Amino acid sequence: MTTELALVAIAFFVFGLLLGSFGNVVIWRFPRGESLSSPGSRCPACDAPVRWYDNIPVVSWLLLRARCRSCGEPIATRYPAVELLSGLLWLAAGLTFGLGxxxxxxxxxxxxxxxxxxxxxxxxxxxxxxxxxxxxxxxxxxxxxxxxxxxxxxxxxxxxxxxxxxxxxxxxxxxxxxxxxxxxxxxxxxxxxxxxxxxxxxxxxxxxxxxxxxxxxxxxxxxxxxxxxxxxxxxxxxxxxxxxxxxxxxxxxxxxxxxxxxxxxxxxxxxx
Ligand SMILES: [Zn+2]
Known part of the structure; x- marks a missing residue:
């Protein structure tokens, strides 16, 4: 694989991670009939808005040690799991179907x-x-x-x-x-x-x-x-x-x- 293709593969993975983050919003809000676009994400425990730097797929969860910055309540493993799965599925799609x-x-x-x-x-x-x-x-x-x-x-x-x-x-x-x-x-x-x-x-x-x-x-x-x-x-x-x-x-x-x-x-x- 050339460097160029490797970069495209990484882009697929990262795009999958970001879509996974939005996927968590859809999974939570759609069955509840809530808007998918606003308001921004909030902690389900204390309702504090999630800052952009605490909303980076998988990374923020690891940095926060799986706890809300405001109230310290645990953040479910499911959130980073959905993000990671989405990233891996996009990577698999990219590698199997030719990155196009x-x-x-x-x-x-x-x-x-x-x-x-x-x-x-x-x-x-x-x-x-x-x-x-x-x-x-x-x-x-x-x-x-x-x-x-x-x-x-x-x-x-x-x-x-x-x-x-x-x-x-x-x-x-x-x-x-x-x-x-x-x-x-x-x-x-x-x-x-x-x-x-x-x-x-x-x-x-x-x-x-x-x-x-x-x-x-x-x-x-x-x-x-x-x-x-x-x-x-x-x-x-x-x-x-x-x-x-x-x-x-x-x-x-x-x-x-x-x-x-x-x-x-x-x-x-x-x-x-
Ligand atoms: Zn909280």
């Missing part, structure tokens, strides 16, 4: 999935406006790819027609998961798979094309393991509810980053 336009789209895809993950953990909901914005970004990216022949969206590539591949992925994601949800509701009499999850898979389909199925598979695998462990530890047993959005987000990120490689390795294994 496609990498920027992948970065925003991952960042939105990160935000949805934490909102789902907090509220057991995937807000329609955020999932809708994600779908719009995917559709717009596929349209630009179609018109300009740049092959950006779907991220997994290899589509004769990007727009057709993206729309097919969206229909596949929402259709299959919608079918599973209906079946599950019919058999169990209650839904374990929410409409929010169905819509999210639809939105992810624009970015992943047919690889949206791989994201559902990976998400279900991790979800099942965590679900069984959680149920075994909980008094409510199998009635324990866990949000599925975080697992779908993980599946979507992995499918985008290494989906084609996973399928290639699998096919090589199967066909010997």
């Amino acid at each position: 336009g496609q990498a920027v789209i992948a970065g925003f895809f991952f960042w939105t999935l990160l935000i949805l993950t934490f909102i789902d953990l907090d509220t057991m909901r995937l807000p329609n406006p955020i999932v809708g914005a994600l779908a719009l970004l995917g559709f717009a990216g596929a349209t630009v790819s179609q018109v300009t022949s740049v092959d950006w969206v779907p991220l997994t590539g290899g589509d004769a027609s990007p727009l057709l591949g993206a729309v097919f992925g969206a229909l596949l994601g929402a259709g299959i998961s919608g079918g599973i949800a209906a079946l599950y509701a019919g058999v169990r009499g209650r839904s374990g798979f929410g409409m929010g999850d169905v819509k999210l898979l639809g939105a992810m389909g624009f970015f992943l094309g047919p690889y949206v199925l791989l994201s559902l598979f990976i998400g279900s695998l991790f979800g099942a393991v965590v679900g069984i462990v959680t149920a075994a530890r909980s008094e409510n047993g199998l009635a324990t509810k866990i949000p599925f959005g975080p697992f779908l987000a993980l599946g979507g990120i992995l499918a985008a980053l290494v989906g084609p490689e996973i399928v290639r390795m699998y096919l090589a294994l199967v066909t010997g």
Whole structure:
């Protein structure tokens, strides 16, 4: 890697950190219906405004030793964790998708999935406006790819027609998961798979094309393991509810980053 490219990679990481900081604002305020732009950040414990020099992603948290400068109350580890995850996801997007336009789209895809993950953990909901914005970004990216022949969206590539591949992925994601949800509701009499999850898979389909199925598979695998462990530890047993959005987000990120490689390795294994 040349020095120039290394600098661009660092820029992706830093931009991801900064977006992660804004992501914390979205995760906290959006479910509460609060404005995302004003007022500035305040300490949840003492309401003191956070100074700009105390709001530098990850660094300020370390310098403040995880405590508010005004009241000394602990600052949750989640804030720097979201910032760092966002930075690393943007770096991974940059290195995987060539530090250009496609990498920027992948970065925003991952960042939105990160935000949805934490909102789902907090509220057991995937807000329609955020999932809708994600779908719009995917559709717009596929349209630009179609018109300009740049092959950006779907991220997994290899589509004769990007727009057709993206729309097919969206229909596949929402259709299959919608079918599973209906079946599950019919058999169990209650839904374990929410409409929010169905819509999210639809939105992810624009970015992943047919690889949206791989994201559902990976998400279900991790979800099942965590679900069984959680149920075994909980008094409510199998009635324990866990949000599925975080697992779908993980599946979507992995499918985008290494989906084609996973399928290639699998096919090589199967066909010997
Ligand atoms: Zn405070």
